Amino acid sequence: MNRLLALTAMVTVFASCSRDAPPTPASSGASATPRVVPPSPPSTAQAVDALDRIDGRTPVPLLPMMANHQKQSMRDHLVAVQEIVGAVAKQDFVAVEKSAGRIGFSEQMGAMCTHMGAGAPGFAEQALNFHHTADEIGVAAKARDAGAVLAALSETLTTCTTCHQTFRQQVVDDATWAKATNMTAPAGPMHH
Ligand code: HEC
Numbered sequence: 001m002n003r004l005l006a007l008t009a010m011v012t013v014f015a016s017c018s019r020d021a022p023p024t025p026a027s028s029g030a031s032a033t034p035r036v037v038p039p040s041p042p043s044t045a046q047a048v049d050a051l052d053r054i055d056g057r058t059p060v061p062l063l064p065m066m067a068n069h070q071k072q073s074m075r076d077h078l079v080a081v082q083e084i085v086g087a088v089a090k091q092d093f094v095a096v097e098k099s100a101g102r103i104g105f106s107e108q109m110g111a112m113c114t115h116m117g118a119g120a121p122g123f124a125e126q127a128l129n130f131h132h133t134a135d136e137i138g139v140a141a142k143a144r145d146a147g148a149v150l151a152a153l154s155e156t157l158t159t160c161t162t163c164h165q166t167f168r169q170q171v172v173d174d175a176t177w178a179k180a181t182n183m184t185a186p187a188g189p190m191h192h
Contacts, residue, residue, distance in 0.1 A: 119180030
């Protein structure tokens, strides 16, 4: 019974997170109308295809190394946000500025984002806008203005969530990546 409840809860949570609510298993007892449960994909490749059809966001084609690198830097972006919130709570503006610097714009950051987005029109623009918006956090920290730091952080987080709503990773092989970007694979995340 506990397992059934847990399953029902999981399905409910999943449904509320996805654009197209998946069908409720007929056995959940949550609905009187039996629904059709799609068969599980027989292979991993088909499971990936099934996800591609459910996830309506624009794919960003990336080689495995690039995809891993992108996720690493994403996790560090979130750490930077965590540090900024902690530092502003303590009115430690030096620490705010330091952490904001990690998500701010630099030529190297810009080149990397352009490379990452080479196969997804619009990605690099959103990425550069994010880094330029994050620069305002440092400006507010220099002015020792906690309210302005939080306002700039909020603007920055909007650029994070907007991009996440628009794009998703799509890990591809060398040939697919080369075709999508008109570049030669393999290429490391730092090289053009
Ligand atoms: C220009 C686009 C873009 C911006 C801006 C952006 N992200 Fe992401 N982020 C992505 C993509 C694409 C993924 C992969 C999502 C997927 O495939 O479902 C991702 C994934 C992540 C992940 C998951 C990492 C993992 O290990 O799976 C975290 C955490 C994250 N982003 C945090 C942030 C934070 C915090 C910000 C802003 C401070 C931010 N991102 C800004 C595009 C972006």
